[in-house]
Ligand SMILES: Nc1ncnc2c1ncn2[C@@H]1O[C@H](COP(=O)(O)OP(=O)(O)O)[C@@H](O)[C@H]1O
């Protein structure tokens with residue numbers, strides 16, 4: 001980080017120093033592994049996405065914020081190829097995922113790690129087997145190699161003592177951490193989180209957010225997080241996109257979003273009951 005001392009000390013051109021360097025592991029580059037281009041999606045007559053555009057910055061954490069029911073989960077399902085847009089393109093690693101075969105889509109999907117809202121663990125498998133699952137399914141690694149990777153991942157999320165527990169025997173926070181370990185097990189270049197904070201108390205939310213930051217700093221990758229929790233967005237994001245009525249109404253660096261003059265963005269980010277956002 002540059003400090004004000006850098007600016008006054010010696011030969012540093014102050015104009016070159018105004019933007020602080022990103023901390024290690026947080027060096028967004030100008031390529032975009034995930035691009036949403038004018039995506040529209042309706043269920044029957046209900047229009048959820050109404051022309052959404054968003055290029056996610058690589059190697060950065062981008063949060064998509066929006067009220068409940070705005071289509072955040074629907075957006076993630078488009079990115080992983082579980083939903084097909086009615087209109088527009090989902091371009092992943094430079095390819096429109098709906099112009100390729102189902103088999104190619106599945107190959108693309110292997111490069112994603114996804115943490116769904118409830119961790120989406122298999123109830124019949126213990127934590128260890130849940131985390132090992134993608135390795136057993138998608139690689140030819142031996143059980144010895146798998147054990148090494150799984151234990152490393154479980155260590156990172158602080159779950160080595162819960163390996164033999166069933167998902168039903170551990171807390172909500174532990175389930176999310178196990179889901180996180182599983183999402184990272186194939187070294188994905190894109191990691192997506194659907195409301196990682198849902199159902200957690202503020203302390204556990206904060207701990208999970210710390211974990212997201214720590215693992216991103218260590219492994220890098222393009223992280224896409226959707227949430228309606230403003231504190232989570234503020235704490236973990238490099239960039240914030242705000243979705244309202246099926247469109248992106250704001251996109252920028254985190255502080256910029258929190259300083260936005262747009263009435264909806266202001267109201268949503270300040271949690272104010274007065275403004276364009278009502279109960280409907
Ligand atoms: N498969 C589906 N069929 C019909 N309606 C759906 C489907 N998936 C989502 N919806 C509707 O789309 C809207 C947006 O849902 P969602 O993306 O889950 O919102 P959120 O922003 O809270 O994640 C909701 O009203 C939801 O009921």
Ligand SMILES: [Mg+2]
Pocket residue numbers: 072073074194195
């Ligand atoms: Mg959702």
